[in-house]
Amino acid sequence: MNILAAAGSLAPATRGFLSPTGAEIVFVLVGLAVLGAAVISVGTRQLVHAALWLVVALGGLAIEFLLLTAEFVAWVQVLIYLGSVVVLVLFGLMLTKAPIGRSPDADSGNRWVALLVALAAAGTLVTLVVDAFRTSWIDLGAGGGSASVTGASLFRNWVLPFEALSVLLLAALIGAIVLSRSRQAAAPKPRAGRLRTGKPVGAAPAAKSPAAQSPSSERES
Amino acid sequence: MNLLDTLLRCVAALVVFLTFPLIIGQTEHKVMAHMQGRLGPMYAGGFHGWAQLVADGVKFAQKEDIVPAGADRRIFQLAPAVSLLPYLFVLLVVPVGPHGFVGQAVDAGIFFVLAVMGVGVIGKLMAGWASANKFSLLGGLRTAAQLMSYELPMVLAAASAAMAAGTLSLTGIVEAFHWWWLPWQAIGAFVFFTAGLAELQRPPFDMPVADSEIIFGAYTEYTGLRFAFFLLSEYAGILVVCALTTVLFLGGWHGPLPDSLGWLWTILKTFALAFVVIWLRVTYPRLREDQLMRFAWTVLVPLALVQLALTGIIKVAISQ
Amino acid sequence: MNLPGSGLAKGLAVTLRTMTKKTVTAQYPEVQPHLPPRSRGVIGLLEENCTVCMLCARECPDWCIYIDSHKETLPAVDPNARARTRNVLDRFAIDFSLCMYCGICIEVCPFDALFWSPEFEYAETDILELTHERDKLREWMWTVPAPPALDPGAEEPKEIAAARKAADKLAAAAGGDPA
Amino acid sequence: MEGPLAAALAADPAVGGGYFDAYAAVGLLAVVGVLFVMVAFTANRLLRPAIWSPEKLLTYECGVDPVGEGWAHTQVRYYVYAFLYVIFAVDAIYLFPWATVFASAGYGMGTLVEMFIFLGFLAVGLLYAWKKGVLEWT
Incomplete structure (x- = not known):
């Protein structure tokens, strides 16, 4: 700034x-x-x-x-x-x-x-x-740090760092997702639908029915 | 500007903060009752139970204040105030009518409002954690996750309104309003209002306080005045979200009446939106927790991004 | 063709329409409720009819009827006859905290001593006070409505039929005598 | 203060003069608010009874005796949402200074495109999260 x-x-x-x-x-x-x-x-x-x-x-x-x-x-x-x-x-x-x-x-x-x-x-x-x-x-001076002044200086003088920031944020985002996913991948996949109904998970009505979904919402607590 | 004038404005904001939520609450009692074929409160105060919430307040003030034995005393007692006070600040800066009819104009208006409202989530987390209750903790975490998820579309939609007006000042945004903003900013208005509703944990977005699952979420252990503060913060929140939607997207004081009556339009629009909030509560069932999160990230955020793109392109096209 | 969101709009319309309609709430203490016939409010006792046969107390599934009595010897009408004894009711109480309003006692009473009363305002602040004694039960008898009229073309009640038969016989005997 | 900055300041009628006055009012409101809370709780303390018993101070778990301690395992998903918000919020705040300048003279298309690139990166991030199934539970 x-x-x-x-x-x-x-x-x-x-x-x-x-x-x-x-x-x-x-x-x-x-x-x-x-x-x-x-x-x-x-x-x-x-x-x-x-x-x-x-x-x-x-x-x-x-x-x-x-x-x-x-x-x-x-x-x-x-x-x-x-x-x-x-x-x-x-x-x-x-x-x-x-x-x-x-x-x-x-x-x-x-x-x-x-x-x-x-x-x-x-x-x-x-x-x-x-x-x-x-x-x-x-x-x-009052207003020296207002949003419009900040914006003016940001988009006139500091465009490149600003764009670099977006890449940085994207990297952080992907990093966070990869970290949180890798732990979940180790755990067995939820298979409640298959176990309970005896049908493959792919069977559309079984997978969509509330009975097939409820175990996952119970797990959450 | 002198001290007395400023103090008067602050007290006025406090009075609005304490009375308007009661009006909304009473309206909710009656509207909800009639939508369900009931009458609602009929006794307190005589005429159609108009003083029901006053009576409730008196009752809350006399109730014993219980802090559970396992709780973290200080934080438990501080939490209601932390979650309530941010809304007071918002009310100070919301413009009601033209020609400076506002508690106090702040240049960073909309940004100030969003930042201050974001602090309330800390109060809810404090309440959830300090209660020493599993359900409260879970409710607090759900609240925080929900508030953060819906804060994002809200910020994006508000940014769209700021882009359209080219200023962050709330007064400036209303001044720049034209009627054709309504179709132009319709998506933004929808996103802002819906996200605001979710921020308040109002039905159908009330999973964090779902009584069938986790008792009353973070507020389970609260009684008396502290519980009343949480309730007040919910209704003050309705007022704030409706007033902000009015100011940002519905043109505030603009309407087919002379400017001197502009404040009437602001209040009218705010209460119309408050009615919608109540209406939605009565009509729709509660969303499940995963649906709630998915709705924020896969519907509202993309919609807000679309609105931002639309606003940017049209605004640049107009100004050139 | 269903537009997306039309279901949501329909839901909003339903609640809005309900709001404009008249409510069904009964404002009870101001406006007395309209009770349907044969409402089961409380059980009244016509103790003049009671013979202390104990059937009601025995049939009650909750054992909520308390009856005390003693025998009383009546002097013989005829000097040759034996002195008769008769049961005298000392206590008749129903514990309405136990009663489940099944009405078996009323059905089973052979002498029509128990009746349904539509009276329902007998709440108490203490559960022990819900055991109501005979005087209270007798008072409730005054609130028992007259039995509803019979359906048109219904069979005559048995007691009236029996009385009529006896009267007809008498009339026939009186009419046949001069002949 | 000179050049474009002064122009930018002059263009924004809300900026200037009453900056400290405005925030003095906000500060005063903070004092009023805190006073309100204190007065309310002091009055409450005078009005309310205080008859504690161990049962009242027990954790409420729908009426049965509390089990274990006041803490339970929760899904890590909540944390992922919080993390996503932090990243996207940092992004979103840049929209605000941009909103005030992008349509004024001398910016126009170029700034719009810059912003779209910025937003595009984050839309890609959101899409990635979506595809990876972070945003959905089952």
């Missing part, structure tokens, strides 16, 4: 950091809340709670995007991350065994290493961002 370009050149600071506007105060407060939620999400021993704290963290990020006038990205964040990625995670947790209460095996022996890596990554990012922008002031 091309917010920097939309907002113009990186002018040196003409405003001080000591007289924050309301939006900036909210930005910092929400940022702290996001940080807190993220830490709890990593630290909690209850699997589903971790995913739900992730919801809070990602929702907070959406608010941060909004405050940076990246309207479109903010709602993409809500629609994709809250509405589908987190739901996918929750789904995965609930389909596999996610007990209510603490999971004793939720802690890894590597947590100190993980903490170290996390701190290193955070340190790198913060250093990079601070070094890149220093005290420059980006004036965020």
Whole structure:
């Protein structure tokens, strides 16, 4: 997304950091809340709670995007991350065994290493961002991140990555289907119709009758 | 714009959010009864039982609040609010009449609405999982699978309306409406409305709460006010889906009356659609779970893609 | 030729048509229901007719009829005769929480002491209170309707036929005497 | 702000001025909504009785004693649907910025074709899923 370009050149600071506007105060407060939620999400021993704290963290990020006038990205964040990625995670947790209460095996022996890596990554990012922008002031015009601006930049300048994305998504789709199918192929095919009626499955009336279909719907639960 | 004005608009949205679903619910009581040759509620309030839902609300408020022993308390208690509140935000941005008769116009209108409505599914998953009940969990998973499957055609159909208008703003879409959009966007309207119906888990798409299979799905363990919140979210959902269909595909306030009465058209169209929702509930039997999923992916999604292609081609043809 | 979806449309039409029609709901407490003849509401007892033969209690499939009685000796009318004894009813109760309304007791009663009453408003809040005693059963007798009229051309009821025969005989004897 | 961007902004009457005001209203509504929920539950707490018994707190399984724990095996198919949605939703959101610009001057046919290629790839994906029988259960 091309917010920097939309907002113009990186002018040196003409405003001080000591007289924050309301939006900036909210930005910092929400940022702290996001940080807190993220830490709890990593630290909690209850699997589903971790995913739900992730919801809070990602929702907070959406608010941060909004405050940076990246309207479109903010709602993409809500629609994709809250509405589908987190739901996918929750789904995965609930389909596999996610007990209510603490999971004793939720802690890894590597947590100190993980903490170290996390701190290193955070340190790198913060250093990079601070070094890149220093005290420059980006004036965020309202509407600089709206859908039409995003669309304009996407379809003028970034058409090729956009098309490449569709190939990537297609690959992900096929990969997912192949993975889910290969496990099912190993299991024996449902043959309830043949076993019950003594007729070949190919016999049209038997295969279409509710009696032949009901075992499969029972299996589902 | 000052704070008081904004606060007034928010409270107005809240009032609409609390009253209109009751009207729809009462209409459902009566319409459903008469479609089945019954009378429906006749006592509460005197005249044809008009206060039945108020009485229900009073009853719900006084009922004991039970959290099952095995449940995850906090999440169990939070879930109804998470599934209810998204609809409140949608009501704020739905334009009712011309000249800024709207709670609060948001530039990303339609995208905002779809994103916010998508959050409700988390509430239902929370409810299903936190109840510590097999049927609830299964219901929650079914709900989530259904909501996600039908969210896609809904998003695609809404994108078609946005393409036709060339803007994401709900007000902008209604302003750009012409009568010939009706045939042009008919497929999109059908897909959007049907998918919306499925998102609400209304019959015939109510497999996630099918009482004959899984008791009441994710809501099995709920009582009292928390259960009432889930019910309210269903009826607020009807209001929201009907209002959005009106705004996106039926021209909102456009109609053969002066602009000053435009709000009447919006409300009229919304309630006409709400009647259709009730009508469909009475008429059709419940779809089986596999039919439900197949319908979303093999009927609605392809139809929505066809509508997108149609919209794109005609729109480019017009603008050149 | 069936268009796809015509069945769906037909279903919608059915419900819409039903909505415009008059409903069949009976608004019971305001409007009393119209009960068909021989409605089985509750069992009334005409205790004057009861001889404590116990047939009803014995035939009842649910054993829901309770009868208590004692014998009473009547002084002889004739000094040469023996004193007669007679059964006196002490208790007659029907437990309507057990009763399945089969009506066998009414059929089997040889002295016409039990009747069907169409009265149905005798719900209680406690199941024990559904055992109704003789005074209550007697009260219900007042709600028993007159027997429905006979079909035209039907055979005369036996008791009336017997009475008529006796009357005819008397009349014949009175008429034949002067001759 | 200059050039095409300013033009794009000017072309869209809804964009501009009240951006922060609009979202301040949304934020205020969030506060109102949360307050509503809190007031409702506080009032509810004052009104309702609280007479718990172990039977009431038992899991409800149609009246019989609950069997096992509150968790059961479910078909993985549900997960596949969720996965499909994630992929298609990522695709679908690109329609929205596209919808706002594709018909304006300077885009036209080219952008339409680009989008059709994009959609075509995903239609192929859907067709593949369909053919593989992921979308049907039996």
